[in-house]
Each structure stands twice: as structure tokens, then as C-alpha cells.
Amino acid sequence: MRILFFSLAALLYVSFAQAQISSSKSLQELALEPSRQYEIGGIIVTGSANLDRQVIQLIAGINVGDKIYLPGDETSKAIKNLWKQKLFDDIGIYVTEIKGNIAFLEIRLKELPKLSFYGIRGDLSKSKKNDLREELNLSRGVIVTENLIINTENIARQFFVDKGYLNAEVEVGKRPDTTESNAVILEINVDRGEKVKIRDINFYGNTDLGDKKLRKSMKETKRKRIWNIFKSSKFIREEYEEDKRKIIEEYNKNGYRDARIVSDSIYKVEDDRIAVDITVEEGRKYYFRNITWLGNTKYSNEILQKILKINKGDVYDASYLQERLFLDPQGGDVSSLYLDNGYLFFDINPVEVLVENDSIDIEMRIREGRQATINKVTVVGNDRTNDHVIIRELRTKPGELFRRSDIQRSLRELQQLGFFEPAELNVSPKPNAETGTVDIEYSVVERSTSQLELQGGWGAGRLVGTLGLNFNNFSARNIFKKRSWQPLPSGDGQTINLRAQSNGLFFQSYSISFTEPWLGGKKPNSLTVSLYHNIQNINGLPRDDPGRQSLSITGVTVGFGQRLKWPDDYFTLYQAVDFQLFDLRNYPLAGITFEDGQVNNVAYKITLGRNSVDYPIYPRKGSLFNLTLEATPPYSLFNNRDFNQLEDFEKFQWLEYYKWKFNGSWFTEILPKAVIKSAVEFGFLGDYNNDVGLPPFERFFLGGDGLQNFVLDGREIIGLRGYPNNSLTPGGDNIGGALYNKFTLELRYLITENPSAQIFALSFLEAGNNYDTFENYQPFSLKRSAGMGVRIFMPMFGLLGIDFGYGFDNIPGLEIPSGWNTHFIIGQQF
Numbered sequence: 001m002r003i004l005f006f007s008l009a010a011l012l013y014v015s016f017a018q019a020q021i022s023s024s025k026s027l028q029e030l031a032l033e034p035s036r037q038y039e040i041g042g043i044i045v046t047g048s049a050n051l052d053r054q055v056i057q058l059i060a061g062i063n064v065g066d067k068i069y070l071p072g073d074e075t076s077k078a079i080k081n082l083w084k085q086k087l088f089d090d091i092g093i094y095v096t097e098i099k100g101n102i103a104f105l106e107i108r109l110k111e112l113p114k115l116s117f118y119g120i121r122g123d124l125s126k127s128k129k130n131d132l133r134e135e136l137n138l139s140r141g142v143i144v145t146e147n148l149i150i151n152t153e154n155i156a157r158q159f160f161v162d163k164g165y166l167n168a169e170v171e172v173g174k175r176p177d178t179t180e181s182n183a184v185i186l187e188i189n190v191d192r193g194e195k196v197k198i199r200d201i202n203f204y205g206n207t208d209l210g211d212k213k214l215r216k217s218m219k220e221t222k223r224k225r226i227w228n229i230f231k232s233s234k235f236i237r238e239e240y241e242e243d244k245r246k247i248i249e250e251y252n253k254n255g256y257r258d259a260r261i262v263s264d265s266i267y268k269v270e271d272d273r274i275a276v277d278i279t280v281e282e283g284r285k286y287y288f289r290n291i292t293w294l295g296n297t298k299y300s301n302e303i304l305q306k307i308l309k310i311n312k313g314d315v316y317d318a319s320y321l322q323e324r325l326f327l328d329p330q331g332g333d334v335s336s337l338y339l340d341n342g343y344l345f346f347d348i349n350p351v352e353v354l355v356e357n358d359s360i361d362i363e364m365r366i367r368e369g370r371q372a373t374i375n376k377v378t379v380v381g382n383d384r385t386n387d388h389v390i391i392r393e394l395r396t397k398p399g400e401l402f403r404r405s406d407i408q409r410s411l412r413e414l415q416q417l418g419f420f421e422p423a424e425l426n427v428s429p430k431p432n433a434e435t436g437t438v439d440i441e442y443s444v445v446e447r448s449t450s451q452l453e454l455q456g457g458w459g460a461g462r463l464v465g466t467l468g469l470n471f472n473n474f475s476a477r478n479i480f481k482k483r484s485w486q487p488l489p490s491g492d493g494q495t496i497n498l499r500a501q502s503n504g505l506f507f508q509s510y511s512i513s514f515t516e517p518w519l520g521g522k523k524p525n526s527l528t529v530s531l532y533h534n535i536q537n538i539n540g541l542p543r544d545d546p547g548r549q550s551l552s553i554t555g556v557t558v559g560f561g562q563r564l565k566w567p568d569d570y571f572t573l574y575q576a577v578d579f580q581l582f583d584l585r586n587y588p589l590a591g592i593t594f595e596d597g598q599v600n601n602v603a604y605k606i607t608l609g610r611n612s613v614d615y616p617i618y619p620r621k622g623s624l625f626n627l628t629l630e631a632t633p634p635y636s637l638f639n640n641r642d643f644n645q646l647e648d649f650e651k652f653q654w655l656e657y658y659k660w661k662f663n664g665s666w667f668t669e670i671l672p673k674a675v676i677k678s679a680v681e682f683g684f685l686g687d688y689n690n691d692v693g694l695p696p697f698e699r700f701f702l703g704g705d706g707l708q709n710f711v712l713d714g715r716e717i718i719g720l721r722g723y724p725n726n727s728l729t730p731g732g733d734n735i736g737g738a739l740y741n742k743f744t745l746e747l748r749y750l751i752t753e754n755p756s757a758q759i760f761a762l763s764f765l766e767a768g769n770n771y772d773t774f775e776n777y778q779p780f781s782l783k784r785s786a787g788m789g790v791r792i793f794m795p796m797f798g799l800l801g802i803d804f805g806y807g808f809d810n811i812p813g814l815e816i817p818s819g820w821n822t823h824f825i826i827g828q829q830f
Contacts (some may be wrong), residue, residue, distance in 0.1 A: 038103035039355035040066045044096070047109035049182075051087070056107060059085060060642040070095065070103055078107075086145055087375075112253035113176070116183040122190030132190075135159045144174065144184050152188065160192045164234035167193040167271065197233045198223045199273040204279045205262065209254060214280075217250035218243035235266070235274055239744060244278070251282065255315040257284030258318070278343045286316035289359035299337065303365070307334050316360055319592045332404060337479055339367065342401035344431050344438055345369030362465050372402040375437035381444040385419050385473060386491040390442070392518060393417065410442070416616055417493070419473050420444040421755045447755060448795035449473040450488065453499070453826070470798070476516075493517050496531075505540040509533075519560075526561035538587065551587045553714065555580040558785070559605075574607040580714065582697065591696035591735045594649040601655040601697065601714070605630040613667060618750055618760055619791050620675050621759040625664035632656045634688040643691040662683045679744040682717065684774070686738075699736025702728040702770040703811075705803070705823035718742060720768045720806030722785025723818045730772035730812070739777055744766030766805070784808045785818070791825065 045053045060078035068074040090110035091215035097104040169191045176745035179185040222240035251259030262279045326335045338346040349369045361429040393413040395406040424445035431438040453468030456828030478484035502507040513530035538549040582599035613622035665679040697714035708717020751759040767782035789803030806816025
């Protein structure tokens with residue numbers, strides 16, 4: 001009995017924390033003395049398939065050779081250490097054998113199950129389930145504890161609460177996985193319910209700023225109203241917290257610098273409706289009083305005060321003060337004044353030196369520092385584009401004074417190249433105060449610049465195939481270097497365009513052009529050479545058939561472009577000479593009486609342009625305009641021939657005309673990512689001699705998408721959405737117009753800035769018309785349209801888009817409105 005008594009006492013003592021010291025049945029026959037010290041003769045670990053035996057012994061803190069008391073504190077501590085790991089469902093320490101004062105132990109474990117798989121159940125879309133999986137971050141093999149299950153439920157519920165599903169319920173179930181040992185499957189059951197909407201937002205404690213103004217300051221959290229169609233009334237916690245900060249910002253803008261939210265509460269008024277109560281403490285309204293300047297030697301107090309644009313008695317607005325000192329997006333702040341004159345080490349600290357009643361005195365403490373000069377300019381990240389192509393575009397040159405405006409302009413010029421990801425362009429000035437110099441490092445990320453154009457279209461009643469290759473950032477000097485073909489010689493900023501169109505025997509068009517943007521490498525003077533050959537075959541007969549009816553146009557253009565410095569350096573001047581040979585063979589052409597023969601055209605073109613847009617694909621600000629004059633020599637004025645008596649073949653053997661064109665576009669960002677584009681176009685074709693009249697070529701054809709799918713008779717195609725292609729011609733004939741005007745207003749919204757596919761949507765209002773003579777010009781008799789569309793820019797394919805336009809007015813020759821028309825857009829259109 002004594003032996004049995006002490007054996008049972010030992011078992012009860014060590015059973016602390018769900019563990020026990022016991023043995024097999026034979027152990028009951030062993031004599032254990034109370035508080036007797038034993039030496040550990042051996043330890044075995046059972047029940048653990050995934051943890052090393054030595055690691056378990058190390059965690060337990062019991063090793064062979066240790067002298068411990070059985071029962072005693074050492075075994076209790078060992079069990080505690082093992083429980084802390086949160087890896088086991090059950091832990092026991094057993095005495096398996098005793099030989100004298102030597103005891104042999106067994107650490108018997110039951111591991112917690114591991115996760116083999118988990119599923120999400122509920123009325124959720126695939127994308128929502130994927131988002132939830134990312135939030136949960138559960139992985140196969142993780143130990144499944146009660147804490148894990150509770151945490152999973154909380155995370156999943158909060159995931160939906162943050163998205164406005166305040167009544168969301170989540171329950172996590174567990175069942176054994178019969179295909180794996182000691183593994184479980186978790187089933188996450190989600191009932192998100194309906195999104196909870198805000199019935200009302202109530203304010204308390206506000207006397208000077210009304211409820212309406214405070215609600216308006218909350219940009220995302222809106223109450224449910226019939227007219228509130230642009231903003232949801234769903235409650236999103238993250239947006240609500242941000243909007244509470246917006247309320248305080250609104251107070252601060254109005255002089256209440258001490259305003260604070262005392263309390264806020266959110267409570268249910270119905271199952272799917274809540275109300276929000278916000279209690280504010282407005283505090284006193286403050287005003288600017290005395291503003292003093294200290295430390296300024298370069299600029300007088302009067303100049304700085306004029307730039308600051310804050311006067312005594314103005315409502316105190318700390319955010320506006322910061323804007324006028326540092327953050328004016330147009331660069332008209334005090335900081336920009338100094339930084340644009342080399343004062344890189346400039347610093348200004350506005351200090352409230354006195355707050356008296358409702359007035360605040362500000363002291364502007366300035367440390368001008370020394371002017372910094374640029375030491376080194378480097379570029380990193382350009383693995384295809386050569387350094388000199390980038391460096392020549394930069395306005396920051398070694399040895400010159402540092403100017404922030406030069407850096408901003410340099411970044412703009414790099415964007416205009418189109419070789420780099422706009423969002424990845426970065427600049428890092430590295431100033432050295434001891435030497436008064438600064439190193440400037442530009443960081444770029446290359447993008448795909450070459451473009452492939454593959455399209456099929458319908459024109460002239462037939463299917464037309466197009467293949468175009470645009471090699472931008474080409475390197476002509478490396479053509480004969482085998483190692484440079486990866487896949488093409490690149491890096492020198494040159495452009496080669498190859499294009500071919502055909503629908504078989506009826507139409508073929510071939511063109512090639514080359515542009516060197518820096519002819520000679522020292523100045524931004526461009527050289528462009530292009531050649532083209534187009535054939536229109538009416539009846540599709542082969543070349544040697546005498547009945548063939550065809551018009552072929554062969555041309556070559558040589559152009560020279562310059563960047564100007566006056567009126568400012570956004571201006572460019574482009575001049576070109578163009579030669580065209582029109583070869584008619586049994587080809588009936590509207591406006592002339594002959595069908596066989598050749599017509600020659602030698603024209604000089606000059607274009608004065610200005611481009612100040614910030615981004616080439618999706619401009620947010622700036623403008624773009626071109627004024628172009630194209631003119632031929634006035635042949636009829638050089639001789640005494642009576643052109644009134646000549647046949648058309650003789651009149652038009654050498655074309656003579658002059659053509660004026662103007663187009664302008666302006667871009668204004670009204671909201672983040674939302675831009676208004678306004679544009680105007682005008683064109684006029686004139687003649688030198690009334691007896692010769694206007695040529696049958698170079699006419700304006702208005703309407704449609706503006707794509708030049710066929711270069712017929714030298715016509716110039718002008719897009720006007722909402723009307724069929726080329727449908728707006730004077731009198732409904734096929735001669736074309738001599739004067740047109742066009743007006744456009746677009747609202748654009750950027751959907752995604754992803755470098756691989758930038759997408760923006762637009763809506764538009766458009767109006768224009770086409771006239772045969774200046775005498776018949778009616779500037780306010782316009783063909784109107786409206787519609788919407790989308791654009792996608794992919795580096796490999798360029799700009800693609802589709803527009804749906806509704807024409808409100810009739811097409812010449814018809815009495816009903818044009819109605820809905822679909823237009824496909826290919827290529828850059830600002």
C-alpha cells in the first residue's frame with residue numbers, strides 16, 4: 001500500500017497543466033520515494049513526426065545526465081516550455097523505468113493538426129475571393145490552433161467591414177483531411193450581407209460652419225440622397241477616418257486652427273442603414289496680423305511679401321501659407337524663387353511668435369545659404385538608350401547654377417521622348433554644402449519603343465489589310481554591327497517608319513520615312529526624309545491591260561525642323577519641300593475633265609508650332625498648336641497664257657495653290673485624373689489665279705474617324721465623330737471642300753496608368769463644317785455631334801480606341817440626322 005500510495009501521489013503531482021508522470025502498468029510496482037533525486041538515464045520522444053527529438057529536449061530543458069527530483073519543478077517547467085510553442089494538442093511526461101537512482105523518461109506528444117487546404121464559401125465573386133485570400137495569408141502546412149481560427153474569422157470579417165459590409169458574418173469550420181495524417185481542412189463561410197449605407201450625417205457643436213459645408217468637405221463619405229449619383233453613400237471605415245481629417249482641414253482653412261472632433265458615433269437606424277453623429281469644437285477664428293522677414297538679403301521684404309500673397313487681416317490658413325512658401329504647383333512660391341536662382345541650400349521656417357486674441361504674428365526665418373553650381377550630371381537605368389541621347393535633352397548642365405525649374409523641364413523633355421516609363425522618371429540632387437556644388441542623377445526605366453501595326457479595315461467596299469512597323473529610338477550608325485541587332489540597332493533616338501496597305505489589285509500603298517532628331521549631334525535640328533507610292537485601281541485589272549483604270553501617286557518629302565528660343569523654347573519651326581507625281585490612267589476624277597496624263601505638285605511647307613503639354617499620351621496641362629502654310633509656286637503669274645481658254649490637262653499639269661491650316665488644343669486638369677480638352681481647327685485652300693481656280697487635289701474631306709486608310713487624289717481627311725467618313729463635303733459631291741472649321745470639347749478620365757496599358761475614357765461634344773468657297777463660309781452653321789469613347793495605349797501597338805458618336809444634323813443630300821456612328825481610332829491623337 002505504501003508503494004502504491006507514493007506512486008499515485010507522484011502521478012497527481014506531475015499532472016499539472018494537462019500533463020502527467022506515469023508509466024505502464026509495471027510502473028505501479030516500482031518504488032518511488034517522495035522528493036527523491038534521480039539522474040536521467042535516457043529520454044525518448046514519441047508522437048512528434050515533424051520536430052527533431054533533440055530540439056524537443058532542448059525546448060523542454062531536460063537532458064540525459066541531469067539530476068532532477070521526481071516528482072518536481074523540473075518536469076512542470078518542461079511541460080510549460082513545450083506548451084509555449086503552441087504546436088501540440090496534448091503533452092505528457094512519463095517514467096518508463098527506474099534502476100536504482102537512474103530514471104528513464106518518455107515525452108509523449110500529440111501534435112496539433114496542420115492545414116492541408118481551405119475553401120471560401122459564400123456569394124462572392126472570384127476576384128473578391130482572391131482578394132480575401134491575400135488578406136488572410138494562409139498557407140498549406142500552417143499549424144491550426146484555436147487562435148488561428150479566431151484570427152481568421154476576425155480578419156475575414158474586418159475585410160468586408162472595411163468595404164462597407166458592416167453586417168458581415170464569418171464562421172470558420174474544421175474537419176479532418178482523410179487523405180493526410182494529422183491534417184485538417186478549413187471551411188470559411190462568409191455571409192457578407194448588403195452594404196450598409198449612410199442615411200444621415202449629423203453635426204453638433206458647429207456654429208460658424210454649417211452642416212452643408214462640413215458634409216461637402218467629406219469627399220468620400222456621403223449620405224443617401226436621390227441626387228447623389230456620383231458618390232456612393234456606402235460606409236467605408238478607412239474613407240470615413242480620412243474624411244474626419246478633411247473636416248478639420250476645412251476648419252483650418254477658415255481660420256479655426258484649434259478645431260477638433262470631440263466625439264463621433266455610428267449607430268444603426270435600420271438593418272442596412274446607419275447614421276453618423278459628429279461633435280466638433282470649433283474654437284476661435286484667427287487672422288494673420290504682422291508678417292516679418294528675417295535673414296533675407298537676396299530679395300527685399302516687399303518682393304517676398306508680394307509672392308507670399310498673404311496680407312494683414314487675411315483669415316489664418318496654415319495650408320495656404322505652406323503652399324505659398326513651398327508647394328505652389330505652378331512654381332510661384334517663395335521657395336521656387338530661391339531654388340530657381342541657385343539657392344539649393346535655402347531654408348525658410350515660419351514661426352508663430354505671438355498669438356493675441358484672434359490675431360497671429362508670423363516671423364519668416366530665412367537661411368539663404370550660398371548659390372549651388374552643378375558639378376556632375378549622370379543617368380542610370382538606361383540599358384538601351386545611349387547617354388548622349390538623354391544628356392542632350394537635359395537643361396541641367398555642369399558648371400551652371402542649380403535651378404529647380406531646369407530639373408522640372410528636363411523631366412518633361414525626357415517624357416516627350418517616349419523612351420521611358422513616365423511614372424518611373426526620377427531625379428536625385430546630391431548637394432555638397434562644403435563646396436557649394438550639387439551632383440544630379442537622373443533615373444529612368446526603359447520602355448518598349450517600337451510599335452507593330454496590324455489591322456484589317458473596310459474601305460471603298462473592300463477589305464483592307466495594313467502592316468506597319470515603327471522603329472523608334474533607332475540607331476542607324478550601328479546597322480552594320482552584328483552585335484547591335486538585339487533585335488534591332490537602338491539607342492540613338494532616330495525613327496524609321498515602314499507601312500504597307502493593300503486589298504489586292506484594287507489598292508496598294510507603301511511608305512517609308514526616316515527622322516534624325518539631332519542632325520549633326522550638336523543642336524536639336526531634325527531631318528526627315530519620306531517616300532511613298534499609292535495605287536488606286538478602280539476595276540482591278542492588271543497593269544498591262546489597256547482597260548485598267550488607275551491613279552498612282554508617288555511622292556518624296558524632305559523636312560527640316562528646329563527648336564526655337566523665342567518667344568520661348570517650347571516653339572518649333574518645321575520646313576519641308578514635297579514633290580508629288582499624280583499619274584492618271586483612264587481614271588475619272590471629280591472636278592476635272594481629263595482621265596489620262598500626269599500632274600505634278602511641288603510644294604513648300606512651313607509650320608510654326610508650340611507644344612507645352614506635360615505628358616505625351618495623357619496630357620494633364622499645357623497646350624499644343626500648329627500654324628501651317630503650304631504653297632506652290634504661282635506658275636500662272638509667270639507667263640501671259642490665257643488660262644481661261646486652256647483645257648484642264650494644261651491648267652493642272654503643275655498644281656498651284658496655297659493652304660493655311662491651324663489647330664490648337666488646351667488641356668486643364670479639373671480633378672485628379674480628370675482633364676478637359678478644348679480644341680479648334682481651321683483650314684483654307686486658296687488659288688493665285690481665278691482663271692485657274694482651285695486644284696482637284698489637296699481638298700478637305702470632313703467626317704468620320706479621320707483615318708487616312710486610302711491616300712486618294714491627295715485629299716486631306718479631317719475627322720468629325722458622329723458622321724460617316726468623308727460625308728461632309730459641300731453640295732454632297734466628291735470634290736471636297738476648300739475651307740473647314742472644327743471645334744471639340746472633351747472630358748477625359750484616366751482609368752489606369754499601368755505602363756503596359758494606359759487606359760482612359762472620354763465624352764465629347766464636337767462641331768464642324770466644310771465649305772466650297774470663302775464666300776459661302778458660315779462659321780456658325782455647324783454639324784454637331786456628341787458621344788463617348790475609350791483609349792488604350794500599349795507600347796507595342798501605340799494608341800488604339802473606339803468612339804460612339806451621335807450626329808445631330810443631316811448629311812448633305814439627306815434630310816434626317818446622321819445618328820449613331822462607330823469610329824475606330826489608331827495612332828496618336830491628342
